[in-house]
Amino acid sequence: MKVHYYPxxxxxxxxxxLEETTVKAMKILGVDLKEPEGWTCCxxxxxxxxxxxxxxxxxxxxxxxxxxxxxxxxxTTCAFCYNVLKRTNYALLNDPLKHKRINAFLxxxxxxxxxxxxxxxxxxxxxxDVSVVHLLEFLxxxxxFSKIKAKxxxxxxxxxxxxxxxxxxxxxxxxxxxxxxxxxxxxxxFVESLGAxxxxxxxxxxxxxxxxxxxxxxxxxxxxxxxxxxxILGGADIMVLSxxxxxxxxxxxxxxxxxxxxxxxxxxxxxxxxxxxxxxGEKISTLGFNDHYFNPRTVLxxxxxxxxxx
Amino acid sequence: MxxxxxxxxxxxxxxxCGINIAGVVDVEKVAxxxxxxxxxxxxxxxxxxxxxPGQKLIEExxxxxxxxxxxxxxxxxxxxxxxxxxxxxxxxxxxxxxxIANIREQDSWVHPDRHEATVKAARIVKxxxxxxxxxxxxxxxxxxxxxxxxxIGGGISGIQAALDIADHGYEVLLVEKEASIGGHMVxxxxxxxxxxxxxxxxxxxxxxxxxxxxxxxxxxxxxESISGFVxxxxxxxKKRPRFVDPDVCTLCGECEKVCPxxxxxEFNMGLSFRKAIxxxxxxxxxxxxxxxxxxxxxxxxIRCGKCREVCEPNAINYDDxxxxxxxxxxxxxxxxxxxxxxxxxxxxxxxxxxxxxxNGLEFERIxxxxxxxxxxxxxPSDGKVxxxxxxxxxxxxxxxxxxxxxxxxxxxxxxxxxxxxxKHRVPDGNATVxxxxxxxxxxxxxxxxxxxxxxxxxxxxxGKVSKIFKEGDKLIVWGVDTLTGRKVEMEAxxxxxxxxxxPSENAEELLKKLKISTDANGFLSEAHPKLRPVESLNxxxxxxxxxxxxxxxxxxxxxxxxxxxxxxxxxxxxKLYHEPTVVSAEEELCAGCGICVPVCPYGARTLNRERGVVxxxxxxxxGCGACAAACPSGAAQQRNQTDEQxxxxxxxxxxx
Numbered sequence: 001m002k003v004h005y006y007p008x009x010x011x012x013x014x015x016x017x018l019e020e021t022t023v024k025a026m027k028i029l030g031v032d033l034k035e036p037e038g039w040t041c042c043x044x045x046x047x048x049x050x051x052x053x054x055x056x057x058x059x060x061x062x063x064x065x066x067x068x069x070x071x072x073x074x075x076t077t078c079a080f081c082y083n084v085l086k087r088t089n090y091a092l093l094n095d096p097l098k099h100k101r102i103n104a105f106l107x108x109x110x111x112x113x114x115x116x117x118x119x120x121x122x123x124x125x126x127x128x129d130v131s132v133v134h135l136l137e138f139l140x141x142x143x144x145f146s147k148i149k150a151k152x153x154x155x156x157x158x159x160x161x162x163x164x165x166x167x168x169x170x171x172x173x174x175x176x177x178x179x180x181x182x183x184x185x186x187x188x189x190f191v192e193s194l195g196a197x198x199x200x201x202x203x204x205x206x207x208x209x210x211x212x213x214x215x216x217x218x219x220x221x222x223x224x225x226x227x228x229x230x231x232i233l234g235g236a237d238i239m240v241l242s243x244x245x246x247x248x249x250x251x252x253x254x255x256x257x258x259x260x261x262x263x264x265x266x267x268x269x270x271x272x273x274x275x276x277x278x279x280x281g282e283k284i285s286t287l288g289f290n291d292h293y294f295n296p297r298t299v300l301x302x303x304x305x306x307x308x309x310x
Numbered sequence: 311m312x313x314x315x316x317x318x319x320x321x322x323x324x325x326x327c328g329i330n331i332a333g334v335v336d337v338e339k340v341a342x343x344x345x346x347x348x349x350x351x352x353x354x355x356x357x358x359x360x361x362x363p364g365q366k367l368i369e370e371x372x373x374x375x376x377x378x379x380x381x382x383x384x385x386x387x388x389x390x391x392x393x394x395x396x397x398x399x400x401x402x403x404x405x406x407x408x409x410i411a412n413i414r415e416q417d418s419w420v421h422p423d424r425h426e427a428t429v430k431a432a433r434i435v436k437x438x439x440x441x442x443x444x445x446x447x448x449x450x451x452x453x454x455x456x457x458x459x460x461x462i463g464g465g466i467s468g469i470q471a472a473l474d475i476a477d478h479g480y481e482v483l484l485v486e487k488e489a490s491i492g493g494h495m496v497x498x499x500x501x502x503x504x505x506x507x508x509x510x511x512x513x514x515x516x517x518x519x520x521x522x523x524x525x526x527x528x529x530x531x532x533x534e535s536i537s538g539f540v541x542x543x544x545x546x547x548k549k550r551p552r553f554v555d556p557d558v559c560t561l562c563g564e565c566e567k568v569c570p571x572x573x574x575x576e577f578n579m580g581l582s583f584r585k586a587i588x589x590x591x592x593x594x595x596x597x598x599x600x601x602x603x604x605x606x607x608x609x610x611x612i613r614c615g616k617c618r619e620v621c622e623p624n625a626i627n628y629d630d631x632x633x634x635x636x637x638x639x640x641x642x643x644x645x646x647x648x649x650x651x652x653x654x655x656x657x658x659x660x661x662x663x664x665x666x667x668x669n670g671l672e673f674e675r676i677x678x679x680x681x682x683x684x685x686x687x688x689x690p691s692d693g694k695v696x697x698x699x700x701x702x703x704x705x706x707x708x709x710x711x712x713x714x715x716x717x718x719x720x721x722x723x724x725x726x727x728x729x730x731x732x733k734h735r736v737p738d739g740n741a742t743v744x745x746x747x748x749x750x751x752x753x754x755x756x757x758x759x760x761x762x763x764x765x766x767x768x769x770x771x772x773g774k775v776s777k778i779f780k781e782g783d784k785l786i787v788w789g790v791d792t793l794t795g796r797k798v799e800m801e802a803x804x805x806x807x808x809x810x811x812x813p814s815e816n817a818e819e820l821l822k823k824l825k826i827s828t829d830a831n832g833f834l835s836e837a838h839p840k841l842r843p844v845e846s847l848n849x850x851x852x853x854x855x856x857x858x859x860x861x862x863x864x865x866x867x868x869x870x871x872x873x874x875x876x877x878x879x880x881x882x883x884x885k886l887y888h889e890p891t892v893v894s895a896e897e898e899l900c901a902g903c904g905i906c907v908p909v910c911p912y913g914a915r916t917l918n919r920e921r922g923v924v925x926x927x928x929x930x931x932x933g934c935g936a937c938a939a940a941c942p943s944g945a946a947q948q949r950n951q952t953d954e955q956x957x958x959x960x961x962x963x964x965x966x
Contacts, residue, residue, distance in 0.1 A: 182777075183657025200663065202779025202786075233781055 001142065004071040005033035006062060008081035009041045015078070015244040017288025021273040022077050022135065028151065028280045029143050036065040036074070042084045045211060053098060057105040059088040064106060064126035077135040077273060079168035079243035083176060085132040090175040092128030099127070134169065134178060136186050136242065136272070145193035153281030156196040159303045161275070162231035163187035163198060164241040164250070165205045181205065190272065191240065194279045203230035208249040221256045224249045228257070228267050237303050238296055240272040247271065254293045268296030318378040318443055319351040322435060323368055325359035325384035327414055332357075334418040336428040340383065343432050349443060351375055360390050365397050372401035379403075379442040383411040383435045404447035406890070406950055411438040437959035444958065445950045448890040453929050455541040456640040457881045460485065462533055462820070463645035465493020466512060466863060467855025467870040469519050471643045474874030476524035480881050483637055484519065485547060486529045487816060490594035491516055493647055497577065499677035499685070501863060502727040503758035509680065513593045520595045529596060534634055536824050537913065539930055540850030541640045541886040551630035553609070554587070556598035558625035561589070565599055565617035565626065573605040575682075579672040581690055582682035587617050587626075591680065601626070641850050641877045644826060644834060645870065646817030648856035651706040651810040655713060659705070659778045659807060665691040666785060666804045667778060669705075670724055673806045677731050687735045689804040696803035699732055700787050701725045701743040702775045706810035708746060714810045716831060719860040721808035722749045726759045728806060729768040742769045742800065744789050752862065771798060778805055811860040826851055834858045844873045852876050891949050892931035893938050895924040899945035906937035906946050 005026075011019035026033055039062050047055030063085060066074045076082050091098045103125045133141070139148060170181040179186045184205065188198040206227055209220025228250060231239050241247060251269040258264055274287045278300070289295050322344045326332035337355040345353035352375050358364050359382055368380060380403075382394050387410040395405035413431040421427040457480050461472045464486030472484045484491065496516075498508035519525050534546035571586035586605040589598070607614040609628040618626045650669050653661025661667045666689045668676075675681040676688065689696050703721050706713040722745070729741040748770070750756040762768050775789040787800045813821075813832040821828055827835040827847045834853045837845040844853055852873035855866045880886075895906070895915070902922035907915045914930035915937060917923075924945075938946045944953060 180657065200780065202660075202777070202781075230779075230781075 002032040004066045004074040006074050006076045008078045010244040017291050018271040021277040025277040042081045053101045056088050056102050059085050060102050063130045066130050073131045075133050075138045082134045083168040087175045089128040148193045152279050154279050159196040160199050160237045161191045161196045162201040162236035162239040163191050166243050166246045167207045199234040199236045201234045203227045208246045220249050225257045225261050238268045240270050251293050266294040268299045320349045320379045321377040322353040322381045324355040326357045331414050331418045334427045335431045340431045359384050368397050369401045379407040381438050383413045385414040386412050406448040409438045409442040411435040433963045436962040440958040440962045441955050444955045450887040452885045456638045458639045459641045459877050460639040461643045464491030465647045466495040467866045468645035470867050470870035471854050471874045472525050474871050475877050476522045478878040482525045484527045485531050487532045489600040490590045498674045502723045503754045516595045543639050545637045549633040553601035553630045554599045555625045556596045558623050559598040564620040568616040568620050571605050578675045578682045643852045643873050645854040646857040647814045648811045649815050651812050669809045697739045698802045699741050700802040700805045703745045703808045705807040718811040720862045725808050726762040730762045730766050733766040744771050744775050891933045892928045893946050893948040896945045897923050899943050905940050909936045909940045
């Protein structure tokens with residue numbers, strides 16, 4: 001199975017542990033990931049926080065590139081990239097004025113024929129037709145959770161997992177449409193397909209503070225602490241998530257959280273692909289755990305002892 | 311033009327309808343133009359044809375000029391056709407010699423241009439002249455009435471309707487799918503605004519219905535199908551096997567003691583348990599045990615058979631079978647009631663996840679003296695008395711984006727009642743109600759609500775709840791107080807959600823099968839929202855209770871009595887009269903191809919294979935004309951709407 005895959009820049013820099021485990025896990029599952037040629041940053045939050053058309057040009061360009069390479073679908077693991085790409089499509093499909101103006105930007109592009117390296121000035125308009133799927137959706141709908149189940153190498157049945165959505169995967173609902181914003185279930189279904197247990201985790205869609213972390217770290221630390229506390233109260237051993245910024249707030253910020261909330265002593269937070277790759281049999285030393293503030297290794301090895309008999 | 315067709319002296323009466331028609335159509339010009347049309351003996355315009363002087367004008371002109379037929383160019387025939395047919399009768403003519411040319415709804419109201427609208431009006435009138443020229447004198451078809459009513463649903467509305475119809479002196483079949491009559495009302499604890507015990511006021515009515523010589527109660531029965539027409543319905547009823555003979559069962563209860571199968575008790579909303587052989591509640595009618603086959607271990611004595619072994623009077627019969635039988639009735643009261651919108655629709659409130667987040671009916675059972683806690687307020691998870699309780703109104707109601715757009719009407723009052731009863735039983739507890747706004751339209755309702763706040767000190771917070779979740783032993787309620795604009799976070803031991811009322815889930819399929827018209831939300835549609843509120847658009851069907859929309863008990867009872875009165879009106883007539891404009895099958899022309907048979911939505915046409923022709927039950931025919939359009943030989947002709955008439959009308963319109 002081959003699919004276009006847009007990693008986004010964070011995965012190549014700050015979130016290498018997300019990128020590498022994604023690639024590893026998908027390889028085991030027999031999925032060939034193809035990055036669109038010449039991709040750029042999607043613009044992260046910025047294209048959508050203000051009504052500026054110019055910011056939407058970058059994500060539209062990425063999607064057009066996928067289309068020009070014959071793709072009708074692109075998958076991504078970063079919750080921000082997912083949100084940006086999907087909402088760019090929404091703007092193109094639902095707002096004729098934005099469609100016109102975004103394509104006016106794209107018109108200035110030089111089209112490169114990647115086979116002949118011929119730089120003609122031809123232009124393909126982009127109408128918003130490349131479907132953007134999050135890796136979770138791809139795993140559910142294309143690979144199939146049941147197929148993952150069959151390939152699991154480790155017995156995770158004793159592991160209690162808090163699945164954290166954050167806000168980017170779910171909102172704004174009318175544009176993102178991944179799952180019910182108030183009562184989603186795709187992440188829990190994923191965790192269950194790995195054979196692990198899902199805990200009741202009421203703060204699973206509450207915001208971690210997002211990029212307010214930059215200007216007001218205390219606010220983000222408090223928001224993040226409430227989320228971590230909710231997972232701990234629910235009896236979770238670990239938390240999984242899909243967003244590099246959530247990861248930053250919920251793992252890397254734990255030093256600050258500890259300073260502010262004395263009862264907090266740290267908690268393992270993983271990317272869902274790290275857990276997936278490990279469940280599929282990857283060695284724990286290859287999962288990039290050394291980058292974590294709180295290394296999940298001890299907890300994982302304590303809870304999960306046996307491998308599934310093959 | 312057309313010299314064809316019988317020679318008739320036709321009068322044309324063009325109505326102004328104030329400025330409704332005359333404001334756009336040049337009515338004088340129309341009348342003048344028509345006076346020259348072939349066969350028209352007299353043509354005039356007048357300000358209101360439907361007024362007393364307007365009617366007199368028509369009547370006297372008919373008599374003076376000895377007219378044969380009349381055209382009234384006015385509003386839609388659905389409004390005044392009957393008025394002008396009566397004028398015809400008074401003038402000594404057959405009522406089917408008048409036709410209405412609709413120049414209002416189909417012309418003046420939809421066209422702004424005066425010239426074009428005037429031309430169109432004249433053409434419409436001309437086409438109706440061509441039709442009326444060929445109209446025959448018709449007499450309404452008379453048919454006998456079966457003076458016996460069917461009531462579907464044994465809740466308070468069905469019980470009340472059945473009692474009233476029976477008291478009018480007519481027989482009633484009361485069909486209920488559950489093991490006992492009583493519906494939701496018998497589950498309620500106390501009723502607002504008087505706090506009468508619900509069972510205490512309902513059970514006497516249940517007993518009365520069961521003892522009434524004119525009422526036959528069929529519990530554990532379902533409606534399979536209804537065919538026929540007003541006054542003459544044939545009802546197929548399915549008897550579900552209950553495996554216990556109600557006439558023999560002595561209610562000794564030995565069977566229940568030995569039954570090993572324990573399942574959730576529906577009567578207590580799953581808050582307690584019952585056996586597979588059970589009686590829904592002590593005052594159930596009929597007073598008998600019922601064996602719920604879904605939960606039973608199986609009827610083979612080798613598997614279990616314990617209940618039959620201990621039944622001394624031998625009331626238990628494992629060979630009981632499902633049966634379908636037919637009954638004849640003349641009218642049907644649909645009182646299929648409501649269900650509550652499922653808690654699973656509000657995942658963010660944890661209704662399915664947390665035992666202590668419950669719906670209003672569950673709380674009724676907790677409050678009820680006959681309930682699982684004997685009327686003590688105890689929460690389902692651990693039986694503790696909740697010291698902090700939160701009520702949330704409008705759960706699933708008034709939310710067109712996500713749930714139901716309508717107001718469920720009774721929740722404001724029953725939540726006030728819940729909060730008040732809670733405070734009566736847990737005086738040191740705190741009750742909080744989240745509301746959008748409080749609607750207390752009803753006699754003594756607002757006084758009751760004010761008492762809840764002022765005397766019982768229930769805290770009302772204006773705002774919606776966004777999320778309910780559990781932290782340890784406590785439920786945390788997140789909401790907003792829209793009066794102060796602040797977020798509210800509150801601890802609760804138990805939360806009661808006032809879930810939206812929805813049409814009974816089981817009834818949905820039945821209504822679809824019966825082709826009874828419902829609205830966008832699945833509630834029964836009334837024939838007219840103001841003037842015919844208890845009649846269905848389907849003749850012979852009447853509506854009662856929450857199947858028609860959310861309503862409280864007094865309103866339900868009033869509607870049920872109104873429906874019963876309407877059934878009485880129907881049965882008081884000597885005969886029913888049916889429109890004679892039906893479609894025949896001319897035997898000389900009919901080739902017996904049978905194409906028209908499946909086309910008929912009313913089952914009025916059958917193919918007689920021996921004689922090779924189609925036969926028509928004229929009483930069943932509603933005159934829709936589908937068969938006439940389908941008939942390849944022209945044997946199916948609608949009276950006063952023949953192919954010849956239609957073609958001559960089309961010609962007249964095209965010719966101008």
